[in-house]
Amino acid sequence: MNAPGFFLVIEGPSGIGKTTVTGLVHDELQASGAPVLATKEPSTSPIGAMARSGTHDYRGLALACLVAADRYHHLDQEIGPALRDGAIVVCDRYVPSSLVLQALDGVDAEFARQLNQHAPPPDLTVILTGAPERTRKRARDRGASSRFHRDDATRHAAEDRMYRALISELRKGGWDLLHHDLGDEPAADVARLILDALRSRRPARSDR
Numbered sequence: 001m002n003a004p005g006f007f008l009v010i011e012g013p014s015g016i017g018k019t020t021v022t023g024l025v026h027d028e029l030q031a032s033g034a035p036v037l038a039t040k041e042p043s044t045s046p047i048g049a050m051a052r053s054g055t056h057d058y059r060g061l062a063l064a065c066l067v068a069a070d071r072y073h074h075l076d077q078e079i080g081p082a083l084r085d086g087a088i089v090v091c092d093r094y095v096p097s098s099l100v101l102q103a104l105d106g107v108d109a110e111f112a113r114q115l116n117q118h119a120p121p122p123d124l125t126v127i128l129t130g131a132p133e134r135t136r137k138r139a140r141d142r143g144a145s146s147r148f149h150r151d152d153a154t155r156h157a158a159e160d161r162m163y164r165a166l167i168s169e170l171r172k173g174g175w176d177l178l179h180h181d182l183g184d185e186p187a188a189d190v191a192r193l194i195l196d197a198l199r200s201r202r203p204a205r206s207d208r
């Protein structure tokens with residue numbers, strides 16, 4: 001994005017470790033003195049809260065529009081201002097989530113793409129994947145709060161496949177994308193890998 005900050009997005013299937021890694025990356029950057037904002041989608045705005053808690057009521061096109069509205073509001077009110085202030089914004093889920101989850105919810109892929117076409121590509125997008133059975137177990141142990149969290153082997157496999165398929169498509173569209181396929185390594189190792197990728201793209205400055 002054309003702003004002094006850095007927009008980092010963490011993506012991947014439910015249970016892969018996005019929330020955990022986002023927290024670790026945030027804490028490490030904050031400890032190093034960098035200005036950093038950790039955030040997530042759906043956001044904490046009223047629209048985001050409606051999307052997050054409403055996946056049983058809102059489905060298909062309605063949910064697609066709700067999460068897109070939340071995304072544009074989030075960009076306008078939170079992400080954009082933080083980037084203009086020079087912060088590193090670490091966001092748990094973004095456009096790729098819609099390209100996967102809305103498609104799984106029966107929404108035409110082209111419509112989901114068009115709905116999100118004005119959301120700018122991040123400076124770096126990390127897509128985490130891993131063996132669907134391991135991811136499913138982690139998601140199950142953590143517990144479910146959304147219709148998309150249901151414990152279903154077929155859905156977990158489809159989510160994994162769709163994220164993997166997105167990688168080349170997003171790269172062709174000019175997105176800077178880091179794909180990491182997780183094994184048994186701890187979340188701290190994944191966070192370190194992401195921090196290395198971030199630092200190689202955003203060399204340290206004396207004011208950060």
Ligand SMILES: Nc1ncnc2c1ncn2[C@@H]1O[C@H](COP(=O)(O)OP(=O)(O)O)[C@@H](O)[C@H]1O
Pocket residue numbers: 012013014015016017018019020021138139141142184185186187188190
């Ligand atoms: N690298 C890891 N190794 C083992 N467990 C992990 C790892 N990363 C996350 N977890 C655990 O897996 C569960 C799901 O992680 P979470 O960060 O909530 O995933 P997501 O945000 O992608 O849905 C949590 O209980 C978390 O503590």
Ligand SMILES: Cc1cn([C@H]2C[C@H](O)[C@@H](COP(=O)(O)OP(=O)(O)O)O2)c(=O)[nH]c1=O
Pocket residue numbers: 014019041042051052055063067093094095096097098099101102145146147148149
């Ligand atoms: C970001 C996003 C979320 N959602 C919906 C489905 C998700 O399960 C739900 C909540 O996001 P999720 O990250 O699964 O929540 P949690 O932090 O509780 O694990 O929002 C979409 O349908 N599309 C999107 O693009």
